[in-house]
Amino acid sequence: MSLLRLTFLGTSAAQPTLHRNLSGLAVKADADLLLFDCGEGSQRQMVRYGTGFSVDAVFFTHFHADHYLGIIGFLRTLGMMGREHPVQLYGPPTARRVLHQAVHLGVDALAFPVEIHELKDGDVVRRGGYSVQAVGVDHRINALAYVLAEDERPGRFNVEKARALGVPEGPSFGKLQKGEAVTLADGTTVRPEDVVGTSRPGRKLVISGDTRPCASLVKASQDADLLVHESTFSDDEQERAIETRHSTAREAARVAREAGARRLILTHLSSRHDTDPTKLLVQAREEYKGPVEVAHDGLTVELPLRD
Structure with a gap:
């Protein structure tokens, strides 16, 4: 796999704002295009940021409405575009029930197959040159993080x-x-x-979904090239973070530090931090000394190959 590129389609928590759409992340892994969550309005963001619509699979972190309702309109658009080959949908238990309802909402049947798969902690989906592993996390409902791990790469040819x-x-x-x-x-x-030299490690991308900081995510993020972690709240909203089973920016940074992640991107921001996430960035940088930034809609990141 040569290309691993992320495009943030939506970076707001719970509700869209003037500047931020609901949760959605497009990942281009060579020829594959994957979505991680598909909040309302995601397809418009895909047009806006030029990701294309040739999605092979969608991985849902959980089934709160702000993370999945966009799939209803997106599938209908694919049908109008003449899609024929299947779309794979993955998510934690209740995926079959919830996504079946979404797929069959409306009068007209889709003209292409939609295959729904439920994943639990530790399940691995193998794809060409990489895998996607589900990791159980700590949220109000059954929720997953995902680890996209590139296969080990051959050594250099002398x-x-x-x-x-x-x-x-x-x-x-x-x-x-x-x-x-x-x-x-x-x-x-x-x-x-x-x-031929010794094999070289592949890249590793971790996407937290909605979660409190938890040991399972720290373990899954060990030596990750990039950890994308929700940071809904700031320090002065700690009680609210605990109550809603979300994370503060400082807690997200602590996960990155404890995991030895190489880079951290914060996303899923409360509307309180919509236009000025400076407080979140400052608090994260106090906890984690690696590269850290706050995502915005349209942010595109390419992960370089490891030497």
């Missing part, structure tokens, strides 16, 4: 060493890079480990 060993350029180079041994004209066998 062209000069291959030439020195007498490997002819062309198909033989390709075989060695794929892990296949090559026999030379003189009968010598060159093995992949002779010319």
Whole structure:
């Protein structure tokens, strides 16, 4: 997988504002386009920010209305565009009941298949070159975080060493890079480990969904390239955060610090912080010394390959 790009479609908590839409995150993973949550208005944001509509799968963190109601209109739009191949929908238990209602709302049946899957903590969805793992988190209802983990990447191919060993350029180079041994004209066998370095770790993206800070998320976020964590409230709203099972910016930053995450992006902001999230950013930076920023609608981030 070469491309891993995030586009924040909505960064507001509970209700849309003039500047922020409801929860939605588009992730381009090479040829795949994934959505993580699909709040009301997400499809308009996809048009606005140019993500395209060729969505392969939607992963719902939970089924509070602000995180999933946008799927109703989005599926209808796909139908009007002539979609024929299936859309995969994933979410925690109640997904089959809730999403079945959403899919079949209205008079006209969809002209393409919609396949609904329920996930629990630890379940893994395998896709080409990467996986998406469900992680149980602490919210008012059954909720999941998701870990998108790229497969381990092959080591670097040493062209000069291959030439020195007498490997002819062309198909033989390709075989060695794929892990296949090559026999030379003189009968010598060159093995992949002779010319290919050690495997390199893939990238790791963690998306918290709505949650209190919890041990399961810290564990899942170990050494993540990026942790996208909700930060609905500030320090002076701590009681409200506990009551509603959300996190403050400081708590999100503590999760990132304890997990050793390489980067933190805060999202899912209360309308109190709609236009000026400075307080959230300051409090997070007091707790976590790595790169941290507050997401805004339309923010696009590409995660570079690990060396």
